[in-house]
Amino acid sequence: MRTSKVLSLIMSLVLLSIGIQALAADVTINIALANNPLSQALDKIAKEKYSAPGVTVNIAVLPENDLRQKLTTEASTGGTTYDMFYIGPYEANNWAKNGWLENLEPYFAALPADKLTWYDRDDLIKGMVGSLSLDGQAYALPFYGESSFIMYNKELFAAKGLTMPDEPTWDEIYELAKKIHDPSKGIVGMTMRGAPGWGMSGAPFVTIVNAFGGRFYDMDWKATIDTPEQRGAWEMYKKILREAGQADILSYTYNECIALMQSGKCGIYYDATSIAPPLEAEGSAVKGKVGYVMPPHQKMKTNTAWLWNWAMGINPKSSPEKKKAVFDFMLWATSKDFIKMTIELDPTGASTPPASRASTYKLPVYAQTPYAEMTLKTLESTDFTKPTLEPVPYVGLQYIAIPEFADAGTRMTEYLADYVVDKISLDEAIKKTQDLFNQVAIDGDYQK
Known part of the structure; x- marks a missing residue:
């Protein structure tokens, strides 16, 4: 009888330990987006379609001026209210120099080969990537671009x-x-x-x-x-x-x-x-x-x-677990698969991020939109320097x-x-x- 109670107690402790470990593995990441149409579409799609084991994603959509003010204050003071920074080239360049953005290269280096192939960094439009880099190192990923x-x-x-x-x-x-x-x-x-x-x-x-x-x-x-x-x-x-x-x-x-x-x-x-x-x-x-x-x-x-883009960067002050969860979310939201999914959900192209990936303009439905040709023309003839x-x-x-x-x-x-x-x-x-x-x-x- 005593042996049975001891075994039962041991089993309970083991289960409790497993539960604590599972709880510790769960993370919640907080994200703020600008209240423009494409970001609003991302918010809706992410809430319906994004799923990662043990990860909860909280998304707030804020007026653009409020977003900039809140995130600038957060970055400059080392705050952790938001784990992902939704920014543009102006912030990316200055914040990278100040140490307010996480360098993304170590995260890419840690990806397995099949994941790197799936993401296809070379497909990202170079002008957009370059505007978010410092000394050849990426500090943010373009969600969508614009001229x-x-x-x-x-x-x-x-x-x-x-x-x-x-x-x-x-x-x-x-x-x-x-x-x-x-x-x-x-x-x-x-x-x-x-x-x-x-x-x-x-x-x-x-x-x-x-x-x-x-x-x-x-x-x-x-x-x-x-x-x-x-x-x-x-x-x-x-x-x-x-x-x-x-x-x-x-x-x-x-x-x-x-x-x-x-x-x-x-x-x-x-x-x-x-x-x-x-x-x-x-x-x-x-x-x-x-x-x-x-x-x-x-x-x-x-x-x-x-030339502008709305891009995603990692708050360097967030915990390692949250940083990894944010990076995974960023990969999902800036991937070819996400773009294809937006076309399937909304064939008008109104929810599809433009000017982030070259392959977007090879998708038959998107290539036929009335604005695709002129968007490419303005982007190709724009000189940021x-x-x-x-x-x-x-x-x-x-x-x-x-x-x-x-x-x-x-x-x-x-x-x-x-x-x-x-x-x-x-x-x-x-x-x-x-x-x-x-x-x-x-x-x-x-x-x-």
Whole structure:
């Protein structure tokens, strides 16, 4: 009897030990994504389809400005609220230098050969991979990439007898937008992001500056805001939105712009190539009615699009178990299999990550989408290292790849917003921005 009790006790302890070990093996990883359509699609698909033994994935979807603020604070203070950082090239480059991102190369080195073959790193678009690397080492993986182009409502253009040039200038876009604009019928001539933020209104605005031949610094890091080229860009942005844009200019992020364009009540929209899929999705009033052309040029005659991606990196302060779980999730979300699954779930392509993998454009369903050819054209002709007409000491097409730009760029867009709604004059806005960028260069020890 005693022997039986002892054996029973031993068995209970063994089972308890196994249970404790199993519990210890379970991990929960916390992820925050931006509230754009493709990230929202990832959130939905992951909750329905992703499964890994012992792993729970908690996903939050946040407004883009909030996401950037939270993750920057998290990374810079060594926080562990989020185990995966959802970032772009701007953060990847600066954060890798600061030690705020985990180097992914050891994780790839530990993968078995069949897993490496399955993932096929060579299929990732090189420009996207390069923008997330430091000294040839990957610090993030691209979930989706984008350039920028003009989207226009072919039905509204036909009704007015208008033709969109294949490679329009900003002057031509302005004139076309005014002709389409008809408030009496609820028609908006053109929409663009108006909400302040370096990644909001700053994204289209900086490319307008580039197109006009403007730059933010000369080769000696002296600010070049107070120039005819910059003034021309500021004036054009305001003219379009005040004379042919949405009524509530400053509340418009890309989500509001997308909804307006989807409604069929907007003639022209300048934004990211990744925004085209929702326009062609079921339920969109403009499905099959949108034309796509190159981003507008002006003084600068070459492609003036931007280059961006939303990418996934590992928080270096998370536990080893969580880091491994995050890496596995990243592989799944950036794989060929994930892309094929999105096409199967949504044949419109609205849920499929663009511009991350070359093979995406070989999938018959995706290759036939109305925006695929123009997306590739803008990506292939975009030079990340030559953003401006005149030489500059920085890289970046819709931002300047220095740590200080997140704050400086946002403050610039606040001056831009004040100028657009007549709170301050152009002279005041230019002077404030000129002084701001000069101070950034002095404080950052860029000016020698």
